[in-house]
Amino acid sequence: MEWTRRRAIYATAAACTLAGCLGDDGDDESELEEPDTDIDSLREEYDVADRTGDDPVEIAVDPDGARFDPDGLEIDASTTLRWAWEGSSEDLYPIAIPDECTWEGTDGERTAGDEYDRVFWAEGGYVYGSRDGDGEEFTGALFVHDDGEDE
Template identity: 30%
Template sequence: MRRRRCVQATGLAVLTAIAGCTGNGGGDGNGGDGGDGAPALTGDDYPAVDAWLTETDVGAAAPNYDGSIVDRRDQEAITVGVGTGDTGTEFDPAAVAVDAGTTVRWEWTGEGGAHNVEAEPDDQIGESDYEFSSGDPVDEEGETYEQVLDEPGVALYHCEPHLTVGMKGAVVVAESG
């Protein structure tokens, strides 16, 4: 528990420093330099996110995670695609940063079979600060599940039926303001 808080505090300090340097928490929403000089957020800033999405101790590595974290801070709500990618077994984006109080909406594409969204810290390297579940897997296009992430921390999650092929995701929740 102490290690998690240390890693979380370090990550939040880096995120706060980045936001302070850019003045707007900038970036292009794609995790890269948005042309305004804002540095990209990376898995190096959040070791738990990087470990969850790249390690194979629990399930496969997320195939669409490239080490970057999409910056969606300063948005009241965001959408994460469920069942994206060539095989319909990815979350898009795989990793995203939001402010505390943001509503995260997972929206099913109808591709890749039945999916769900599970954040279960005991089953996910023990590093998730959130626990939630969308329930039983469904395959309906347009199905949605929402969660308000109101405390700074990290939410690591997966699709139960497709964990073995790396259907994993992460949300970094930064302190608002």
């Protein structure tokens, strides 16, 4: 069999495809782990601002580059969060959320002046993210407390 350029390219592509399908057995510790979402873990990683008692609460998106301001929040259940874009970013999406929460985030590019509101009622920790124009991910955290009105 003669190895032409075309056959060499096909063989290389097939080998790369096969290598990608083989993967690993899942024991690789470098795989992404779901972040801790308890309040103590969130406080260690984020500068958590206590906004309990406030409604609505605003989060600036991309105010001076790829970040949220504040990047961490504590709020009461049933508080409205308003993300307000000061720059541009792609998608706002959940990374880790309580099981009871059905939030799926937003799709598409957002630019300065855009806003997105969401009421969070499920207690617990949330980690969410977005990507800047270069595809770099930045994250924020939220901890929702029971507001005590049901007691």
